[in-house]
Every structure is written in C-alpha cells, then in structure tokens.
Amino acid sequence: MTWLVTGGAGYIGAHVVRAFRANGIDVVVIDDLSSGHAEFVPEGVPFIEASLLDAEAVRRALTGVTGVVHLAGYKYAGVSVERPLHTYTQNVTAMVTLLNEMAAQDIHNIVFSSSAGVYGTPDAELVTEDTPTGPQSPYGETKLIGEWLLADQANAVPLKHTSLRYFNVVGSADPKVYDASPYNLFPIVCNLLSKGEVPSIYGTDHPTPDGTSVKDYVHVGDLADAHVAAARALESGKALAPAYNLGSGSGTSVREIMDAARRVTGIDFTPGETPRRPGDPSRVVASGELATRDLGWKNSYTVDEMFRSAWEAWPRS
Structure with a gap:
C-alpha cells in the first residue's frame, strides 16, 4: 500500500505525508514547490519536483502506487479572481492530467482536497453536505469542477473517490511545518506578533455575539488524520459519500482567536479594529457529523491548543 500525495511539500500536504507514515503507509510526493517547501518533505520519502501538468513526471510518480491524495493546486481564492486562467490551468487541467495517468495505470483510489469555497457564502446556520453549492471565486469553481471530474470519471472507469471540504485549516502537528500563507489569519497574527506589531480585526459590527465574524477552524493534525481514514476506507472497498465537510459544528470568532493569541504568547496587546471587508461573511460554520x-x-483541539501549535512552529529570524 503506497499512496501518492500531490502537493506533499505544502503546509497541509506535509502533514498528510506525516500522518500516512505514522500509520504505516508508504508515501510518494510530487510538488512543483510553487508554494511548498522541499524541507517539509520528511527524509526518506521519494520526492519528484514537478508540476502535475507534466504528464511524464506524473506517470513516474504513480509507478507502484495504489491510491492518490490530491492536494496540489492554486489555493488563493482572492487572487484567483485576478488570475482565473492560471487558477483553472493549475486546478482543472492538472487534475485532468492526473486522472488520465491514473486510468492508464489502473489506479482506482483518490481522496480529493476540495474546499468550503464550493459553498460561496451559504445562507445556512450550519453548513451540511446538502447545502447548495455556489462558489464565488474561480478557486471555488475549480474545486467544484474537480468534484464533478471525479464523479464523471467514476462513471467511465473504475474509480473510488471522496472529496474532503476544508474550512479554515490552522496550527501545526510538527514544529518543522508551518502555514506560510500571507492570506490566512493565524500566520498573519503570528507574523505580526513575532515582529512586535499588532494585528487588526476587520469588522466588529457583525451580527454575532462579540461582533466579529465566526468561522470554522480545524487543526491540521485532525485534517491529516481524516485523509488517512478516507484512504484506508477506499482501499478496503468501503463505500464513502462523494464529499465530506470537515467542520467543528460550532465555530470560533476572530476576537476569540485574538484572545487565544494573547493567552498563548503572553503578549498583552489590543487588536486594532477596522471596517469589515466587502464580501466577508458573518458566520460560516459546518457540521462534521457525516x-x-x-x-x-473529530475536531480535537481547543482554540488555545490550535494557536499554541501555530505559534511554536512559526519561524523566527
């Protein structure tokens, strides 16, 4: 049992690689390092530095593999509006190449990294897998198209698949791996506090208990374990749903994140307050019951534990 992890040098991918190895599953990584880090790939893991658009490289990476976790892609929703063709090429064209090569080598198992972006701004107190999809960015659209590709390919060839829809992935399960995204809340806060600067809250007039937006934050270690469980289920022949939300069912506000940062770091700061950004939803929380x-x-970390793990892994100059 050997699985290919596309994007395995990225923040989430590197955690998935570690979770597979911890569960005795051999792993191969392919990553073009456009946003990943070669040093995130553990020693001894076969690593092919290449794009999924390179069919020959994908073919080599798939040799001897029994399943694929597909995480590689362009993941910046906001920027995808400015770069739609790039986003579609990286997320759709590349996935077509991957599925073509999987079919050619009779590889029938795939776990797809989808996104909460497929829902857009849902009009639901609690998002379930039955909540209507309505992506509002090229990024979200490409993730939904990825799910369609899997369903259509499964009608044409033997293919067992499931898609995991992530919400806000945070923290670290290994001090050597951290989230370096310039757009995510936790790394923004860690970066500013480590430099002696003060983070800000965008919007304090939301219709929520403390006036700040409430979202679902999921620890990356729990997320990685979900990939292992999905891979094992597919390998065993268990029937899985087409998609699963990985959500807490409750959510955490931005102010609660700031309070956790103060407690964890010991830095006494008062976050700045600025007007909310256009399109920022007041509440997006998902059920993880399915x-x-x-x-x-299970979402097994408290907000303090999530932030502490992110802070301890954050690189200091």
Missing part, C-alpha cells in the same frame, strides 16, 4: 459517522472525524 465525517464523524464514516471516517471517525
């Missing part, structure tokens, strides 16, 4: 039922999914 994933709990089928994958044993």
